Amino acid sequence: MSDPIDFYFDFSSPYGYFAAARIDFVVAPFGRDVRWHPILLGPAMDKSGNQPLIKQPAKGDYSVHDWERLARFMDLPWALPDPFPIATVRTARAFYWISETQPDCAKPFAMAAYRAYFGDGAAINDADVVADIAAGVGLDRQAVSDAIETPEIKQRLRDEVDAALARGVFGSPFVIVDGEPFWGADRFWMIKRWLKSGGW
Amino acid sequence: MSDPIDFYFDFSSPYGYFAAARIDFVVAPFGRDVRWHPILLGPAMDKSGNQPLIKQPAKGDYSVHDWERLARFMDLPWALPDPFPIATVRTARAFYWISETQPDCAKPFAMAAYRAYFGDGAAINDADVVADIAAGVGLDRQAVSDAIETPEIKQRLRDEVDAALARGVFGSPFVIVDGEPFWGADRFWMIKRWLKSGGW
Numbered sequence: 001m002s003d004p005i006d007f008y009f010d011f012s013s014p015y016g017y018f019a020a021a022r023i024d025f026v027v028a029p030f031g032r033d034v035r036w037h038p039i040l041l042g043p044a045m046d047k048s049g050n051q052p053l054i055k056q057p058a059k060g061d062y063s064v065h066d067w068e069r070l071a072r073f074m075d076l077p078w079a080l081p082d083p084f085p086i087a088t089v090r091t092a093r094a095f096y097w098i099s100e101t102q103p104d105c106a107k108p109f110a111m112a113a114y115r116a117y118f119g120d121g122a123a124i125n126d127a128d129v130v131a132d133i134a135a136g137v138g139l140d141r142q143a144v145s146d147a148i149e150t151p152e153i154k155q156r157l158r159d160e161v162d163a164a165l166a167r168g169v170f171g172s173p174f175v176i177v178d179g180e181p182f183w184g185a186d187r188f189w190m191i192k193r194w195l196k197s198g199g200w
Numbered sequence: 201m202s203d204p205i206d207f208y209f210d211f212s213s214p215y216g217y218f219a220a221a222r223i224d225f226v227v228a229p230f231g232r233d234v235r236w237h238p239i240l241l242g243p244a245m246d247k248s249g250n251q252p253l254i255k256q257p258a259k260g261d262y263s264v265h266d267w268e269r270l271a272r273f274m275d276l277p278w279a280l281p282d283p284f285p286i287a288t289v290r291t292a293r294a295f296y297w298i299s300e301t302q303p304d305c306a307k308p309f310a311m312a313a314y315r316a317y318f319g320d321g322a323a324i325n326d327a328d329v330v331a332d333i334a335a336g337v338g339l340d341r342q343a344v345s346d347a348i349e350t351p352e353i354k355q356r357l358r359d360e361v362d363a364a365l366a367r368g369v370f371g372s373p374f375v376i377v378d379g380e381p382f383w384g385a386d387r388f389w390m391i392k393r394w395l396k397s398g399g400w
Binding site: 059062066 | 250256257258259261262265266269272273365368369370371381383384386387389390393400
């Protein structure tokens with residue numbers, strides 16, 4: 001089996017949410033697994049000089065309209081959260097801890113967190129909310145609460161963000177297939193073509 | 201017949217080039233014509249606070265790679281021009297003058313200009329090059345040279361750019377179907393779905 005495909009996303013990114021709902025299904029027919037990497041786009045934006053879409057004139061209004069439209073087309077729960085965007089440090093730390101201790105629960109946790117934020121407007125960076133979401137996918141509430149405040153897991157997230165930036169990741173979603181980068185939720189057609197052709 | 205679809209693009213935009221090669225073919229099965237509007241992204245970028253992709257760290261490198269890859273997938277001529285991007289004021293003025301006087305030549309002129317820039321690196325904003333490209337699609341060289349320096353055609357381009365900004369256009373390509381906006385060369389699937397469903 002080939003190496004897993006790397007999927008980078010921010011828990012506060014609408015296009016990351018839309019991509020997360022599809023990525024594993026899209027590449028499964030090619031016999032490929034997906035390794036999920038929640039990151040924080042703040043540092044990437046500092047580096048690239050970008051701002052959150054919603055803060056950009058014209059593009060911000062368009063994006064709000066586009067997210068609602070995409071959610072409708074994909075039949076996914078959607079309501080623009082307030083506040084938005086948020087730093088999802090604890091959500092991302094919880095993901096990495098779960099992926100180390102109970103890996104089968106990691107993607108269900110991530111999808112539950114995404115739905116809680118973009119479906120219900122939950123404050124998914126609050127420690128209590130993180131614990132609730134983790135409990136909802138079968139994890140021990142207190143163990144998660146303790147884990148996301150340890151120096152080890154804080155360092156794990158910092159390392160993941162640094163590694164993503166070093167690989168050229170600058171947005172969410174961002175997919176890397178055998179070294180080939182694909183940015184955006186609109187590029188599944190290209191990823192499929194790439195996998196089908198063996199990278200041409 | 202329904203109103204034409206509006207297609208906004210900058211002659212210096214790679215994604216505009218890729219979209220221009222496809223847009224008319226994509227919507228023809230739905231009985232729709234396309235009205236082309238070359239614009240200048242400079243004013244839109246000033247308004248939105250954006251910079252040309254190529255000047256953005258990480259995203260610039262990705263874009264260069266993506267343009268080459270997309271051109272290969274679409275089997276279109278491609279070589280990153282130098283200088284890039286450029287202000288394509290005269291190219292756009294020529295387009296509008298041609299669309300007023302010999303409308304059947306306007307899209308062939310636009311595609312020839314795009315190929316000259318992204319295929320051959322031609323200086324498509326130079327008056328002589330504009331005249332050459334126009335002559336290549338059957339227009340009178342001198343008439344084009346004279347026309348692109350008149351106050352009327354200068355004003356026409358300014359009006360088009362202002363009208364585009366007023367409609368929320370902030371990038372290239374940008375397509376508006378019966379008031380519904382679509383940004384980006386990756387959104388033809390969504391435009392088709394929109395046309396098929398009658399706008400849902």
